Amino acid sequence: MHYEQGTRRTLTLAETDALAAAAHAGQTDKIGVPYIEHVRAVAHGLAPAGDQLAQAGLLHDVVEDTDWTLAGLLAAGVPAEVVTLVDTVTKKPGMTYRNMIRTVAADEDASLLKIADNAHNSRPDRLAALPEDQRARLIAKYEDARTVLWPVVEPELLRTVVRRINPALLEGVPAQRHA
Numbered sequence: 203m204h205y206e207q208g209t210r211r212t213l214t215l216a217e218t219d220a221l222a223a224a225a226h227a228g229q230t231d232k233i234g235v236p237y238i239e240h241v242r243a244v245a246h247g248l249a250p251a252g253d254q255l256a257q258a259g260l261l262h263d264v265v266e267d268t269d270w271t272l273a274g275l276l277a278a279g280v281p282a283e284v285v286t287l288v289d290t291v292t293k294k295p296g297m298t299y300r301n302m303i304r305t306v307a308a309d310e311d312a313s314l315l316k317i318a319d320n321a322h323n324s325r326p327d328r329l330a331a332l333p334e335d336q337r338a339r340l341i342a343k344y345e346d347a348r349t350v351l352w353p354v355v356e357p358e359l360l361r362t363v364v365r366r367i368n369p370a371l372l373e374g375v376p377a378q379r380h381a
Contacts (some may be wrong), residue, residue: 213279215253215260219245220262225268233331237267247318247367251359258287258315265292269346276340281379291316303347313354314363320344320351321368 245259264270290312293302306312312374324344
């Protein structure tokens with residue numbers, strides 16, 4: 203779905219960061235780290251692709267993990283293109299992770315956003331903090347997602363984003379896009 207921006211002023215990257223920080227206040231991730239650190243790491247990785255992708259990185263989990271809605275983000279001044287990206291990477295009720303990844307892969311920007319999320323969640327230091335059974339399941343899940351998402355994105359941009367978030371994954375980045 204594509205969202206349209208009204209006449210309201212759109213939020214800057216700094217204002218979007220403040221919105222994300224407030225939305226995720228008090229939340230921690232699977233390893234007990236304040237959740238805002240995850241979304242900021244994703245945004246940092248996406249920064250070379252522009253402010254809108256960085257904003258989407260800050261907000262990529264806000265609809266799934268907080269009381270925010272897509273309509274609320276739009277009303278708050280989040281750019282329509284950012285809301286559309288957040289919607290694309292938000293897992294819908296009843297949708298499997300694999301089907302969500304296939305949906306995301308239809309859009310290069312959404313794929314890059316999900317790649318950045320995947321790269322941060324795949325960091326060796328983060329995975330090492332998880333119980334072995336959970337670590338093994340997530341490693342397989344993220345590797346499978348990369349086989350679908352990585353071919354969608356221009357290789358140099360893919361390398362740039364992965365290098366900023368999780369350099370350990372660089373050896374798997376393709377040299378060129380597959381047709």
